[in-house]
Amino acid sequence: MASLSRALRLAATCPHRNPAQGLGPRPRTGGTGPTTEKSVPYQRTLKEAQQPSVEVQGPSQPLPRAASVVVIGGGSLGCQTLYHLAKLGVSGALLLERERLTAGTTWHTAGLLWQLRPSDVEVELLAHTRRVVSRDLEEETGLHTGWIQNGGLFIASNRQRLDEYKRLMSLGKAYGVESHVLSPAETKALYPLMNVDDLYGTLYVPHDGTMDPAGTCTTLSRAATARGAQNMPNVRDHDASIYLRLQGDALSVGGYEANPVFWEEVSDKFAFGLFDLDWDVFGQHIEGAIHRVPVLEKTGIKSTVCGPESFTPDHKPLMGEAPELRGFFLGCGFNSAGMMLGGGCGQELAHWIVHGRPEKDMHGYDIRRFHHSLTDHSRWIRERSHESYAKNYSIVFPHDEPLAGRNMRRDPLHEELLARGCVFQERHGWERPGWFSPQGPAPVLPYDYYGAYGKRAHQDHAYSRLLADEYTFDFPAHHDVIKKECLACRGAAAVFDMSYFGKFYLVGPDARKAADWLFSADVSRPPGSTVYTCMLNHRGGTESDLTVSRLAPSPQASPLTPAFEGDGYYLAVGGAVAQHNWCHLTTVLQDRQFRCQLVDRSEDLGLISIQGPASRAILQEVLDADLSNEAFPFSTHKLVRAAGHLVRAIRLSFVGELGWELHIPRPSCLPVYQAVMTAGAKHGLVNAGYRAIDSLSTEKGYRHWHADLRPDDSPLEAGLAFTCKLKSAVPFLGREALEKQQAEGLRRRLVCFTVDEKVPLFGLEAIWRSGQVVGHVRRADFGFAIDKTLAYGYIRDPSGRPVSWDFVKSGDYALERMGVAYPAQAHLKSPFDPGNRRVKGIY
Numbered sequence: 140m141a142s143l144s145r146a147l148r149l150a151a152t153c154p155h156r157n158p159a160q161g162l163g164p165r166p167r168t169g170g171t172g173p174t175t176e177k178s179v180p181y182q183r184t185l186k187e188a189q190q191p192s193v194e195v196q197g198p199s200q201p202l203p204r205a206a207s208v209v210v211i212g213g214g215s216l217g218c219q220t221l222y223h224l225a226k227l228g229v230s231g232a233l234l235l236e237r238e239r240l241t242a243g244t245t246w247h248t249a250g251l252l253w254q255l256r257p258s259d260v261e262v263e264l265l266a267h268t269r270r271v272v273s274r275d276l277e278e279e280t281g282l283h284t285g286w287i288q289n290g291g292l293f294i295a296s297n298r299q300r301l302d303e304y305k306r307l308m309s310l311g312k313a314y315g316v317e318s319h320v321l322s323p324a325e326t327k328a329l330y331p332l333m334n335v336d337d338l339y340g341t342l343y344v345p346h347d348g349t350m351d352p353a354g355t356c357t358t359l360s361r362a363a364t365a366r367g368a369q370n371m372p373n374v375r376d377h378d379a380s381i382y383l384r385l386q387g388d389a390l391s392v393g394g395y396e397a398n399p400v401f402w403e404e405v406s407d408k409f410a411f412g413l414f415d416l417d418w419d420v421f422g423q424h425i426e427g428a429i430h431r432v433p434v435l436e437k438t439g440i441k442s443t444v445c446g447p448e449s450f451t452p453d454h455k456p457l458m459g460e461a462p463e464l465r466g467f468f469l470g471c472g473f474n475s476a477g478m479m480l481g482g483g484c485g486q487e488l489a490h491w492i493v494h495g496r497p498e499k500d501m502h503g504y505d506i507r508r509f510h511h512s513l514t515d516h517s518r519w520i521r522e523r524s525h526e527s528y529a530k531n532y533s534i535v536f537p538h539d540e541p542l543a544g545r546n547m548r549r550d551p552l553h554e555e556l557l558a559r560g561c562v563f564q565e566r567h568g569w570e571r572p573g574w575f576s577p578q579g580p581a582p583v584l585p586y587d588y589y590g591a592y593g594k595r596a597h598q599d600h601a602y603s604r605l606l607a608d609e610y611t612f613d614f615p616a617h618h619d620v621i622k623k624e625c626l627a628c629r630g631a632a633a634v635f636d637m638s639y640f641g642k643f644y645l646v647g648p649d650a651r652k653a654a655d656w657l658f659s660a661d662v663s664r665p666p667g668s669t670v671y672t673c674m675l676n677h678r679g680g681t682e683s684d685l686t687v688s689r690l691a692p693s694p695q696a697s698p699l700t701p702a703f704e705g706d707g708y709y710l711a712v713g714g715a716v717a718q719h720n721w722c723h724l725t726t727v728l729q730d731r732q733f734r735c736q737l738v739d740r741s742e743d744l745g746l747i748s749i750q751g752p753a754s755r756a757i758l759q760e761v762l763d764a765d766l767s768n769e770a771f772p773f774s775t776h777k778l779v780r781a782a783g784h785l786v787r788a789i790r791l792s793f794v795g796e797l798g799w800e801l802h803i804p805r806p807s808c809l810p811v812y813q814a815v816m817t818a819g820a821k822h823g824l825v826n827a828g829y830r831a832i833d834s835l836s837t838e839k840g841y842r843h844w845h846a847d848l849r850p851d852d853s854p855l856e857a858g859l860a861f862t863c864k865l866k867s868a869v870p871f872l873g874r875e876a877l878e879k880q881q882a883e884g885l886r887r888r889l890v891c892f893t894v895d896e897k898v899p900l901f902g903l904e905a906i907w908r909s910g911q912v913v914g915h916v917r918r919a920d921f922g923f924a925i926d927k928t929l930a931y932g933y934i935r936d937p938s939g940r941p942v943s944w945d946f947v948k949s950g951d952y953a954l955e956r957m958g959v960a961y962p963a964q965a966h967l968k969s970p971f972d973p974g975n976r977r978v979k980g981i982y
Contacts, residue, residue, distance in 0.1 A: 206233035208492060213238075214245035215352070215477045216470040219271070219485025220492075227493050238410035241352050246411060247446040248478050249384055249393055250350040251373050253291050254316045255307040255342075257535040259903065259915060260500055262314050264483025271482040272350050285351025289385065290372035292330060293342040294431065300378055302612045303534050304342035305957035310903040311344075312955065313915035318344045320958065330371055332432045349373060349384060350478050377532040379427030389441050390432070394424035395475075395531040398591035401521070402447050414445040421445075448475045452513070452523030452544065454531070456480065458488055458504040459497075462722065465729070468492055469506050474527065496676055500849035507722040512548065513568045519544040522586045529589055537901040538609040538830075540573075541565055545583040550638035551745050551808035557582060559826055562605055566715040569639035572828035574621050581605055612957070614899050614921070624827035625834050625923040628794060631823030632751030634815060635832060637800070638808065641717025642744045643710040643724070644690075646703030647735030654708055656871055657727055658687055659854060659863045662708065666691035669774045669789050673854050673862050674723060675873030679880060680850040681857065682723045684842060685712040686791060688776045698743040698804050699778065699787050705735070709776075709787070711802075716844055717741060727872065745808035748791075749815060750798030752982050753822040758799055760818040761811075762788060766799070768980055781807075782814035794832060795839030795972055797980040837929050838922035840891060840969030846902070846918040847889055847931045855880055856933065857889045858968075884941025887914070887933045891966040894928045894954060897921075898961055906932050907960060908950035913937060916954060925971055930954055930963070 207229055210221050213236030224232045236242060252272075254265050273286045295301035301320070308318045321343050323335035329343065374383040381394035398420060406412075429436045449472045451457060457472040470488045473480060484504070487497035502508065513519050522543035547568040556572055557563075562581050564573040570583070581601035590596030597603065608616040627633050645653060654662050660672035666689045674683040690707035693700035701707060712720045724737055749758055755766050764779040765771065776789040784807035789800045803811050816824065833843075842848045842857060854862050855877060863877060894900070900919035905912050919930035936942050944967060953960040976982075 203231070203233065205231070207231040208233070210234045212236060212243070212471075213240040214243050215241075215248075215481035216473065216485055216488070219268075219481040220470060220488045221485075222271075223486040223489035224492065227489055229489075229493060242410040244446060244448055244475075245352050245477060247413070247444050248352050248475070249382065249391060250285075250352050250478050251291075251347075251382065251384060252350055252479050253293075253347050253373075253375070254344055255293075255311050255318060257303070257307065257310075257903065259310065259313075259917075260503070261480070261483075262310065262316070263499060264480050264487070266314060266316070266483070267486055268479060268482030269346075269348070273348070286348055287370065288346060288348040289370045291344045291347030292326065292372045292374045293344075294374060294376035294378070295339045295341060296337050296376070296378045298339055299534055299610065299612065301339045301342075302957055304340075306612070306903055308342060308958060309905045309955045310915055312905045312912050316344065317346060318342055330374065332371075332434055333374075334431055334433050343372065345372075347373060352478060374431070375532070376427065376431050377534070379424075379431060380532045381424050381427045381431070383428065383432065390435070392424060392428045392435070394421075394427065395528060396420055396423055397529045397589045399525070399528050401525075405447070409447075412446070414447070416443045416445040448528075450474050450524045450528045450531075452509070452520055452527060453503075454527040456484060456504050457506040458484060458501060459491055459506050460726075462507045475531070494677075496678075496850065498851065500845075500851050502716070502719055502845060502850060505719065505722070508567070508718055510548075510568055510718050513544075516547065519547055519568070522588075525588060525591075526586075529591075534610070536610050536612070538615070540606055540609075542583070542603075542606075543586045544568070545586070546570060548639070550636065551805050552636050552638065552747075552812055555809060555812065556636060556826065561826070561828065562602070564829060566639065567718060569714055571639045571714065572636050572826070574617060574624065574828040574830045575826045576605060576617065577620065578605075612899065612901070618921075621830045621834065622923045624825060624831040625838075627823060627825040628751045628796060628827060628831065628835060629924050630752065631825075632749060632753040632757055632798075632819060633825050633827035633831065634812070634819070635748045635750065635827055635829075636746075636812075637714075637748050638745040639714035640741070640746050641710075641712040641714055641720055642740045642746070642802065643712070643721065644701045644703075644707060644738040644740060645710060645724075645735060646690075646701055646705070646707040646738065647733075648705035649733040650703070650706040650708060650735040653728060653731070653733040653735050654687065654706070655869050656731060656733075657724065659871055659873065660687075661864045661867060661869070662687040662689065664689055667775055667777065669776050669791060671774075671791075671862065673848075673859060674720070675854070675871070675877075676850055677873060677876065678851075679853040679855075679873040679876030681844065681848045681852050681854055681859075682850055683712060683716065683720045684844050684848055684859075684862075685710055685720065686789070688787075688789060697785075698740050699785060699802070701738060701740075703736075711746070711789075711800075713844060714741075743805055745803045745805055746800060747803070747808075747812055747815065748793070748798060748800045749819075749824075750792055750794050750796045751824075752797060752977075753819070753824070754796070754798045755980065757815065757819040757822050757824060758788075761814050764788065773978060781811045784811050786811060792978045793841055794835035795841070795975075796835075796977050797982075798978075834920045834923065837918060837920040837931070838924060838969065838971045840971070843918055847933075852889075852933070853877060853880055856885055856887055884943075886939075886941060887935045888942045888944075888947060889917075889931055889933050890947055891969055892916075892930045892932070892952060892954060892963040893922075893925070893966065893970060894930070894961050894963050896928075896961055897926075898928055898956060900928050900930050900954065900956060902930075904930065904932075905955040906934055907953040907955060908934065911937050913950075922971060929969070 210217050221234045272284045276284050293304050311318045321341045323338040326341045327335045371385050384391040451472040454474050458470050461467045487501050491497045526543035549570050557580050560576040560579055562573045562576050563570040583602050584597050587596050588594045651663055657674055658672040659675055660670050662670045669686055669688040671686055673681050676682050688709040696702035759766050761781050762779045771790055773790050779788050787802040791800055792798045848857055902916050902918050904916040906914040914932045914934040916930045916932040922929045952963040952965050954963045
């Protein structure tokens, strides 16, 4: 990332400089001041200078013989973690930094803090950072941290960008973040230097601000304030991919380009180095900045900063306990947001170290979230990290998909479904069906780096055209296609390829003890039973929801029938969170020292689910088993033959219909699928994807982990008390926390809402109750059977009292979408089939 400062006060006297020879990456010279050599513009190539390292100095204090916690690295996250460890009462914690504090990437950060992002978790993390730097540190130490509350402006030069900002404004109301949508004229009054001719509007957040990476107020900002300089807000023009920050009498300009330079091998001596600015790369940002603030065209360049930044494949930090070594935690890869997120993430990492897990839902940041097949693959890492950088300022659409690192993990039906018009989604490397286009195949092509690095950009290919239809906050163009898939499932039958699900076996002498401890429900039922359950953490938060099937011993081992002594269980978990489940399971098994094995069969087994009123009639032609209610009840499983192939059939539903899952050895997946499609032709069987699953499950009221179920949500709050064996005496992980919560009353509850007006909701909308904001929407979709939009969100009582069902039922509700409030009805359970008749086969 590169930035430059243009001196506004000297605009009349400072001419443009002539090109000068640069020296490649250069170590920062002594102290905290800038590099002394500042002739600009620098040479046009970016190369590493082989210079001798800075003289090594000893530690600032004698090293102790022992430490309770050792924090390595004195950047933003390291210092914040040490601070929060101390606040948690940890004594004897030690911070090691080989150079000086802020070494690496922290020292050259712009230091901007924006309170609103399209993630409720990140809004909470940012809020904590702001409290620390703007209030807590100064109160505790008496030192000014350099915090400047100059506000923030988000620039919208198109309607979709303004819609995104309006979504952020509505979310901010749930967290008390003040923001205002301004007209171009109002924006001009606030920021007189700005060209507003092409603006749709802006989002102004008055309590955003700027942090000093060194931790103290700079001389420049103090002098500027003393002289009465105007404290204009920080600006983000996402569409031009630039930011503008006032620094005393200068304006700092930076941005993110589509062709960043990869630093192939980072020197282990790197600390305070800079690169020469490549003007071919940075020129696009100059053009955008001059367009937005025209006076910049006539100003001189005061200095440049071009330093490295670490970007991750999914644009989220890498945090938590390393999978290779217990007790070794990481906090890195902050995608140029380390200062902003440092306070919140430092607090969570401290909790992780002390208590074994963070307070908030940090699943998306957990370093263990990536499957080893991805982290071992250099192409995937390179492509996804590039796209993460290139799309840093892109609009975050609800149904966007990556184009980089695709086709890494494909199930046995991939080519068959592609030929049938499947439009795939990517989840943790897996290609899974999204929806089925009547226009024919839409393959995902190799990554073209958006035309950067001399590569030829793909021109008008089918997948990109269909994906472009998702770039909206309205219903997409294929809304009616998804509708047909959903209504076919409700009226006849649909087949869903769910092969990317995680499929694990828990077996061994202590498997039953482990199952009793791990799972909130009673899964120690007779072989042949299947139970929907949760896994919890010690605070009673939900780490997973999954199905657990009790197995009978088998004389012969196979992917369907593991060999084991003692007890055996078959676990099926959502594919997008399979790695998280695996890590949670292995950690608990290690901590409790259970004598059992966890075996991963995810790649060896496929899974198709046939759901709908006609599913029994269809499968009765394919399976060699009696599928009547008496012979094959709900929540049971059997080994049967499908078109001659051995499969495990489980009578379950995630969409609220009569149906079965078929768990199939990989070589048998295609012939079994084809037999099902042939049998279903006369019954109206259709292919359907996860967009339909999302709609159908939302309509039925089934929970989605990581949407309305998270590690900081308890099953009691989520309406899943039936998954908890609290009436038994069996201890399980999280039980004490649930009993305490049950005794004290629930401080929040997950509530279902319907909106009569046909309006698209996606989550993050503010929930109003009787004129007060009481929460925000976690998940929403359109229910085609009831022909209404449904939404789910946790609500609180503003008085702080427990949330009773009377409180839920007595309020007048509205859901705020992009600044507009839509009247809503609250429901204790989903209005679709509340008696659960359909899953029982009663139509």
